[in-house]
Amino acid sequence: MHSVFRPNDWCCTMTRPAPYRYPGGRILVFARAPVPGAVKTRLAAGIGAEAAARLHMQWVRDRLDMLVAAQLAPVELHVAPDATHPFIVSLAEREPIVLRTQRGTDLGERMHRALRDALADSEFALLIGTDCPVMTAAYLERACSELQAGRELVLGPAEDGGYVLIGVRHSRWQLFASLPWGSDQVLRLTRERAQSLGLRYAELPVLWDIDTPTDLERWRRQCRAPAAPAAAAGTTVRWS
Numbered sequence: 001m002h003s004v005f006r007p008n009d010w011c012c013t014m015t016r017p018a019p020y021r022y023p024g025g026r027i028l029v030f031a032r033a034p035v036p037g038a039v040k041t042r043l044a045a046g047i048g049a050e051a052a053a054r055l056h057m058q059w060v061r062d063r064l065d066m067l068v069a070a071q072l073a074p075v076e077l078h079v080a081p082d083a084t085h086p087f088i089v090s091l092a093e094r095e096p097i098v099l100r101t102q103r104g105t106d107l108g109e110r111m112h113r114a115l116r117d118a119l120a121d122s123e124f125a126l127l128i129g130t131d132c133p134v135m136t137a138a139y140l141e142r143a144c145s146e147l148q149a150g151r152e153l154v155l156g157p158a159e160d161g162g163y164v165l166i167g168v169r170h171s172r173w174q175l176f177a178s179l180p181w182g183s184d185q186v187l188r189l190t191r192e193r194a195q196s197l198g199l200r201y202a203e204l205p206v207l208w209d210i211d212t213p214t215d216l217e218r219w220r221r222q223c224r225a226p227a228a229p230a231a232a233a234g235t236t237v238r239w240s
Contacts (some may be wrong), residue, residue, distance in 0.1 A: 022144045024123035025073035028114050030102065031060050031130045033085035040131070046213030055216070057087055059130045064095050070137035072144055073126075078102045078114050108176035115171035124148065126167040128156075132209040133219060135164060139204060142236060143167045146202045151238070153194050153201035155187070159208040162186040172197060202238045 032039045034057045036049035044052035060077075067075045075095075079088050080102040092099040104110035111127055118125040124147035126140065135156070143154045147167050153175070156165030161184025168175075174193050179186055194201050210216055 020071050020073050021141070022073040022124075022148060025144055025147065026076060026118040026122045026125040027067055027073050027140065028076045028078055028118055028125055028127040029060075029063060029067070029130060030078050030080075030111070030114070030127060031088075032056070032080050033082070034060070034087055035085070040211075042211050043213060043216060047216070055210075056130070059133055059210075061091065062133060063128075063130045064091060064097060066137055067140075068095055068097070070140070072137065072141055074098070074122075076100055076114075076118065078110075080110070107181045108179050111166070112171050112173055112176040115166075115168055119168070119171055124167060124169045125171075126154075126165060128165045129209070131211065132158070132164040132207055134207055134222065139207070140165070142204055146236065146238075150200070151202050152199045154204065155190065155194075155201065156204045157187050157206045159206055160184055160211070161188065162209075163190065164207050164209055165204065166190075200238075202236050204236055 034053045036053040037044065039056045040052040043055070047055075064075065064077065076098040077083075077088070077091065078100045079085070083089070083092075083099050083101045088099065091097070100114070102110040102114065104113050115125050115127055124144075126143055126147070128135065128140070139156070143156065143165055144167075146154045147169060150169075151167075152169050154165070154167035155163050158164045162182070163186065166175075174197060175190060179189055208215065208218075210219055
């Protein structure tokens, strides 16, 4: 196990070796620096900017802790607008992760470039966010398994019509170009493009993310439940 340095890295920390289950893969986590008023704005409208930023920090930290503990594949944290925020730097100092800055004019370009760069030295790459705390390591392993088996694309659908996970063996710009990000059309359009490209792809069970105060209360209820349902439950649908 060795560190990989690229010119746009702000920090690279691999403090201890890990026997990854999918050493040829990469897991990319997209997040924003926790600046009040600049993160989780829809949630902040109901609970306040400071509270929303604190929750964002919690979810970023929890997501990285889960990924490091699961040891599925090397982890990269991709941050916007840059990776210099003290909270972000502190994560890279305590976790065996690679820290990068997102690059691109919109979300689609940033995602495409991050995946393309990761695939320069890996067999497949997954990209996830941090606002779906119900996503489990088992769910991510299902995505890794599909890609390892040769699926060209894996999607984790979201209830709101987007997706909470995308995994690829090759990053095709057509999957990301000119999509109405944040709308309920993203998943449908991505499916259509995957089919038009003739990709062998799979969809994992539907999850939900936290965008509004109603979503937040739903998550809190689930956390209080004595036996929350496993996020990896459900059927994987495949298109060959």
